[in-house]
Amino acid sequence: MTYTLRTLFFMFFALLLCAITASSDDESYARILTKFKSSLSNTNMLNNWIEPVENLCNGYKPIWTGLVCDNGTFTGIKLENMGLEGTVDVDSLADLPLLSLSLMNNNFSGTFPYNDLKKLGKLRSLYLANNRFNGDIPDDAFSGMKSMRKVVLGFNEHTGKIPMSLLGLPRLVNLQLQNNHIEGRIPDFWQQNLIVNFTHNKLEGPIPSTLSSQDASSFSGNINLCGKPLEPCKPKKSIPKIAFIIAAVVGVALAVIIIAFLICWRRERPLKYEKSIDNHHAEEATHKDTENYENNFEQGKLYFVRNDRERFELENLLRAPAEVLGSGGFGSSYKAELFSGQPLVVRRFQQMNNVGKEEFSEHMRRLGRLSHPNLLPLMAFYYGKEEKLLITDFVEYGSLASHLHGKRSPNQPGLDWATRLKIIKGVARGLAYLYKELPSLGLPHGHLKSSNVLLDSTFEPVLSDYALTPVINKEHAQRFMVAYKSPESTQSDLVTRKTDVWSLGILILELLTGRFPANYLKQGRGPNADLATWVNSVVREEWTGEVFDKDMNLGRHGEGQMLRLLKIGMCCCEWNVDRRWDLKEAIEKIEELKERDSDDDYSSYASEGEMYSSRAPTNDGFSFSNA
Template structure:
């Protein structure tokens, strides 16, 4: 066995050295292909180009592992043509910059480096037509700068298919014809001073008007309107007629559906949540993660970086990795929520982690964001999902956490089960709610300055590890989440106090805990969580209140909850705790400490004598069970 390990290690070292030697050979060959290579006189084949992330050769961009990530050969008076065949033999290259030189010839064939993320060719002597499909399939490309050359012909259509392209500079050339329709939402373009004509496409109407100056263009954002020909007017009339027909047909179909729906039962909570959980609209694409791996040249050249950074670890007890490790890891989509998508990344030779994308986190500046993330990283409790690391960018953030093997509580309560698979039993549910309460209590102690220590407590944010121990997720994020987005989607803003008085208090998270308790006991999903904006009255608590006010019946509990023998009394206690946490009146609502204390006292089974009034068929609770001295319960769930 030892000899096999030695052979593997020797093979790894041999292939690494061979790769480095090959890179050196190719770089020297590229240097020799240039018309004026004197500025690269320190490219010495006897010296490694990179010493880890430090460059030994001029113009080389190095990665942390010593690989060559790119070339930054700017303002060097270099001439000749760019030999992409040689550069394509260096597999680690991701960015190329030859700006402000004397290169000529046609546009380099960038497709030969399929994973290229940025190309900078501005202020050279390139000319000719750029092939219409030159950029087809280049899904990793983010930045293209070809301004101040002599390119001609039409703007390539293949540019419109680059989903993560954010910067396209093509001004001061000789491009002609109409501009194709770009639909990338974050894209910034500049087509000024060319020979373009026609209307500006709808997808670019949000750009600055100066980006289209010096052409024969019309329409927004320019002040000159486009003239509509008679042919276009006739076409418009035809389109209006078609739309009118479609609207009439739609009304007829909707009317039939409404009539049909009246025969179906209302308030089908489980159907709503199961549909939400079992029809995942996300399809995994590695580019979804790659778009966050910002070019190393942005670190070398801060002028090009909007606000990029490195992966920031907030825990000292985790093995370190970087964004390249995440890119190399096998990944799968876990789902999408109100903040963004989540991915499971299985690191090579390491643990699985979860990468969650956040786009609505600009409530604080960079320094404030860093401070808050470090504060969350210092939290440590058996019932909190640990924050491992984070990545900061102005318009987008990544949070990396541990992976919970058994998924979310919501998936177990409302998701589709395999044949013969039972739901969560009572002992498991009791253990989960005890852990949730303890984790929430810890957040209250460690984040005393936040009125919402959690802010987004719901069943999909309660994760379960391999032993079904609960882990609270997405906690403590209200200070960094954009205010409007938070009020649209976060659970705390569905509370009665925010719905009616536009405020939250230190008891708002207690209300969320109460709703979670009712959800666990009944198996019904709080349908008002699916609504954007203020929550209004909760369908779940209203339903529970209507049932218990008429008669304390066993039908309130989830029929799929097993292990209920001799435990009805304890279940009733937990139901009463949940309802006391759901009080609409903040003054009457329990404090968290009281709720945690009562929950901790619960047992899996109670005594037969104490709850002998519970009928043998489980259909009704007696009034004596309602007046237990341990609870001062008013059941005032909704203002009269």
């Protein structure tokens, strides 16, 4: 296709005019955004909002933090997880071409200016979740906003009723009002493909038939809601007039009795706050751990070390229902549920008071930057002079220790060989990641044991309680941490980066034998027999299936692979640190393992046994000479 010179000139002029117009618009938008920023506080993450600026967008990439761009055009504001506070000057945004506005996961409080929201006529999505906005949402807050598709207001403190103006949004597909204090009935929403979440409010009455196909979980936590998909509504029964008369008479009589009782009670009233001794002891036995969980934290602050988790205050955490998970050498663990019902685990430590706040905080931030499928991520922490809290996700299938040594129902199978192999490979990968990311730590884990290996619903392992040696009081660590049960610690008061390898070896033996390492229960570092000694006493007589846990469903198809893993475990448990495998060598051998033996495996066992015997543990005759 050919163009005349005149045509090309007009095309160039048109493009130039568009570019000049876009630049001019962005300069105007920048002034508006700067004014909007001035209404906010704690805006450290918006330090690059500096004028003048010719263009706010470079393709799909914003020049200023927190903006949304679409092919060079500024279309939205996305200020999430920034700790922002202050007021939200929606009125100042009226002249912006906003399609989306998100202020989720910040620290805003007070009332949101819903009355000005209608000025953002092109808005398609509004995200205000996980703040502390309160007050009623005006009934006409969304009037005329025909383009609105998503309204996400969950996890705030809104009161009042669901605004009727939401019924006037023909394109609405997502409405989230969960975890507020909204009351009254649910309007008859008519929009097709609408997904709602009204959980944990004060709604009542029948659910509209137009929402009956929603999941029941969308309405949970509203005790006075009924109708499909919840339980059917009970028909109201008419009460005869005589019943009201009887009720009134009974009420008067009860009032007289109560007044007489109070008069007598005041004559011989016990001391203020006095309780029955029996009641006191009963409450103390039931709630002691939960009360301890709430003590001494009222004035503190949570520090979040990850940006991919919902934010909440320490006060919200302390008010949440808590369940005691257990208590160990480092302190107690609690399961707490807040906001959306996502469970969290709160670990309480009292033996970290030799570390200053700055040093502790820096180490926690360092751990917060770690990310691996086989590590339990640290979410947040609390620092107090006497006590510290570490907040993590809850892992639903419990610990490896509970699966190996816990009580099972008669029909519940044990962990089979394939599952145990999957677990130990995941553990090794998580440990390798710690070694890579924490090269300056002498003990990248330090407390590797089966109760610190958690399992998700697919039996994928995640490591917990890792890299705490820099912040745990040393004398306490020497009493309780697994690393200080190692031979080098008990013999010469030393630990090295190979000490975690010894812990890995003990874990492998525990996984294969089903026997708990009893020496872990002893406090301190005195000499004691360990699991490796028992394994050696069995296998040096002859290699038999006696050493393997019968719950693995032993079979000839995998016996050779189990044997190889047993040898790896014993080479990791070598008492002589110089002869002990390093982590890289152990992981390479673990990764080579398979679920089933191949036809060539049996013929290779003898030659492989010679290789292992040259590297085998040597403690009182520890060897693989009979392998």
